[in-house]
Amino acid sequence: MHHTSPLRSIRLRRIYLDYNATTPIAPSVLEAMEPFLQTHYGNPSSSHWMGRAAAEGVTDARGMLASLLGCDEDEIVFTSGGTEANNLAIKGIMLREPPSAGGHLIISAIEHPAVTSPADFLRRMGYDVTIVPVNKDGIVEPDLLIKAIKRKTRLVSIMHANNEIGTIQPIRRIADFCHSRSILVHTDAAQSVGKIRTDVDQLDVDLLTVAAHKFYGPKGVGALFIRGGVDLEPLHHGGDQEFGFRAGTENTAAIVGLGRAALLCNKALEESAKRMEFLRADLLERLEQGIGMPLTVNGAAAPRLPNTLSVVFPSVNARLMLERLPQLAASTGSACHSTTGTSGTLQAIGLSPAAAQGTMRLSLGWYTSQEDIELVADWLIEAWTALTR
Ligand SMILES: Cc1ncc(COP(=O)(O)O)c(C=O)c1O
DSSP states (O other): OOOOOHHHHHHHOOEEOBTTTOOOOOHHHHHHHHHHHHTOOSOTTOOSHHHHHHHHHHHHHHHHHHHHHTOOGGGEEEESSHHHHHHHHHHHHHTTSOGGGOOEEEEETTOOHHHHHHHHHHHHTTOEEEEEOOOTTSOOOHHHHHHHOOTTEEEEEOOSBOTTTOBBOOHHHHHHHHHHTTOEEEEEOTTTBTTBOOOHHHHTOSEEEEEGGGTTSOSSOEEEEEOTTOOOOOSSOSSOTGGGTSOSOOOHHHHHHHHHHHHHHHHHHHHHHHHHHHHHHHHHHHHHHHHTSOOEETTTTSOBOTTEEEEEOTTSOHHHHHHHOTTEEOBSSOGGGTTTOOOHHHHHTTOOHHHHHTEEEEEOOTTOOHHHHHHHHHHHHHHHHHHHO
16 A cells, blocks of 8 residues: 655645635536536527527526526626626727717726726727725725716726735625716626625626636636616627627536536535635634734725735745745735736735735635645745745
């Protein structure tokens, strides 16, 4: 029989704490998808038996996501991911009128590039765009947002939960005000769906973005909730799939996976949120003990995702810490900023350059164990000590 010494296995162990970048596909999600890659290969638009089998898979998935979001099935439009859903929401609303009509868009200073880039595009096209700041806790202050509103404001797009620091925005309050002025509200909920309850009626939003790979579904598939009665300009012109909002033959297997992942989250959400919060607190406590001082946690004074720990390691560059720990998958900033090295979010909350450099994002998920947390804490303390000695 082959024996591995415990020490050796610990050293060789790799740990993934980057669930905000993406999650693995849950085993039962993969299982649900498989028949749609092989057996039920029909086109969901075909009226024969083979098409109907595929269409049923898509319909079931639509129901599962609708149930997680608390909306009607015909308010869900499947897309190729969070990026496309954001583009469809923002450009789809704004492009309904030409720039000469004076259309105004408001976004926040901590949006994901999948919101800031469409906003930049619209500005180049001649639309008016305002970026509202966040406070030092990473929250959009409704009063500042209200001040930014103009007579021609058509859409306000504020993310639900931030990908880097996890702060949760007061979407309901923002929506209440916007609706009193007949302004539409979109929220990028790519990071919140599956981690915290994200109900479109509680939030009272008109449009909401979903990305399956953030909640144990496959990559390359997402959805946009479009409230009944809201009309937007499709980005793809073609067939009449997805109620005419998104042309193109549906990615059936991926959609089925998204649906199954939504079903799993709907069942497990509260319990897993509690577990994440417990593990996150344990990780922070171990780090503070090892380093011997209280650590700054970005966004800690605000409501926050239960799985996200954006922590500042003092007097060190977090990137160098991660370089010493090739077995740990975590990030400084977010995955999308990892090449440029700048984090818009950390700048927007007014973090000093030194604190921003020392910031590491550790994001936990369903498959994170207590043992993972203990090992990662030891590794991080060791790396920090080596670099600051
Ligand atoms: C807040 C946020 N919005 C949008 C996206 C983009 O989603 P996707 O990768 O599915 O295009 C991500 C993650 O990548 C995200 O974190």
